[in-house]
Amino acid sequence: MNKQKKPKLKLNRKYLIYISNFLIISGVIYLFLIFFPIIKPEIEYQLHRLFKSNNQESSNLNSDESTNSVKIPIEKPLSVTPVSTEFGIIIEKINLNTDFQPDIDISTREGYWQALENGVAHAKGTKYPGQIGNAYLFAHSTVDPLNISKYNAVFTLLHQLEKGDSIVTFYKGTRYNYIVDSKDIVDPTNIEPLTRDFAEPVITLQTCYPPGTSLKRLIITAKMEE
Structure with missing residues (x-):
C-alpha cells in the first residue's frame, strides 16, 4: 500500500510547486502593474535628464566661449504650450x-x-x-x-x-x-x-x-x- 501512495504524493508535491510558482509570479506582476504609475514617471525623468545632459554638453562644445557680449536677463521661453493660462x-x-x-x-x-x-x-x-x-x-x-x-x-x-x-x-x-x-x-x-x-x-x-x-x-x- 505504501508503494501505491508514493507516486500520488510526488504528484501532489509537483502540483504544489507549480501553484506556488504561479502565485509568486502573479504577485510580482500584480505589484508591478499597481506601482507602475510611480515607477514610469521616475524612469522617464531619469532618461530625459540623461538625454538633456548629453545635448547640453554637445552644445557647449560647439559654442564660442570667446565672446564678450553682455547677457541681458529675459523671460525664458517655455518648451511646452501651457495646458491653461487661466x-x-x-x-x-x-x-x-x-x-x-x-x-x-x-x-x-x-x-x-x-x-x-x-x-x-x-x-x-x-x-x-x-x-x-x-x-x-x-x-x-x-x-x-x-x-x-x-x-x-x-x-x-x-x-x-x-x-x-x-x-x-x-x-x-x-x-x-x-x-x-x-x-x-x-x-x-x-x-x-x-x-x-x-x-x-x-x-x-x-x-x-x-x-x-x-x-x-x-x-x-x-x-x-x-
Missing part, C-alpha cells in the same frame, strides 16, 4: 504641465478628494499666483495601491525639485515665474506650511511623501522672481 502650473524639470482647480475647500474631505481626482487643487483662502502672500497648491497621493494612478500622477516627481529650480504659474492669463527656495518634509498634522504668511509672493506645493503613501508631507516653497 489657472495653470508648469515645472519643466519634471515634465509637469497641468491646470489647477481654484478655491477648493480643504475643510471637507469630500470636496478636496473629488478635486484631487482631476489633478492639482488650490486651497481656498490662500493667495493666488502673483499676489503677495502664500499661494497653496496641493496634490495628494494615497495609501490605497489601486488608487495610486488616480491621485498621485501629477506630483509624483515633486521630490526631484531642488533649490534654484524654476516653477511657472499662470493666473488670469498672466505668467508668474517662481524659484524654489526650500524643500521640507513634515508630519501630516503640521499645518504651518498652509497657514504661514509672507510679505512677498510665495507659492507652496504640497504632496504626500514618499509617493504612494501618506506617511509624510513634502513641502516645496518657491519665491516669485523679481
Whole structure:
C-alpha cells in the first residue's frame, strides 16, 4: 500500500510547486502593474535628464566661449504650450504641465478628494499666483495601491525639485515665474506650511511623501522672481 501512495504524493508535491510558482509570479506582476504609475514617471525623468545632459554638453562644445557680449536677463521661453493660462502650473524639470482647480475647500474631505481626482487643487483662502502672500497648491497621493494612478500622477516627481529650480504659474492669463527656495518634509498634522504668511509672493506645493503613501508631507516653497 505504501508503494501505491508514493507516486500520488510526488504528484501532489509537483502540483504544489507549480501553484506556488504561479502565485509568486502573479504577485510580482500584480505589484508591478499597481506601482507602475510611480515607477514610469521616475524612469522617464531619469532618461530625459540623461538625454538633456548629453545635448547640453554637445552644445557647449560647439559654442564660442570667446565672446564678450553682455547677457541681458529675459523671460525664458517655455518648451511646452501651457495646458491653461487661466489657472495653470508648469515645472519643466519634471515634465509637469497641468491646470489647477481654484478655491477648493480643504475643510471637507469630500470636496478636496473629488478635486484631487482631476489633478492639482488650490486651497481656498490662500493667495493666488502673483499676489503677495502664500499661494497653496496641493496634490495628494494615497495609501490605497489601486488608487495610486488616480491621485498621485501629477506630483509624483515633486521630490526631484531642488533649490534654484524654476516653477511657472499662470493666473488670469498672466505668467508668474517662481524659484524654489526650500524643500521640507513634515508630519501630516503640521499645518504651518498652509497657514504661514509672507510679505512677498510665495507659492507652496504640497504632496504626500514618499509617493504612494501618506506617511509624510513634502513641502516645496518657491519665491516669485523679481
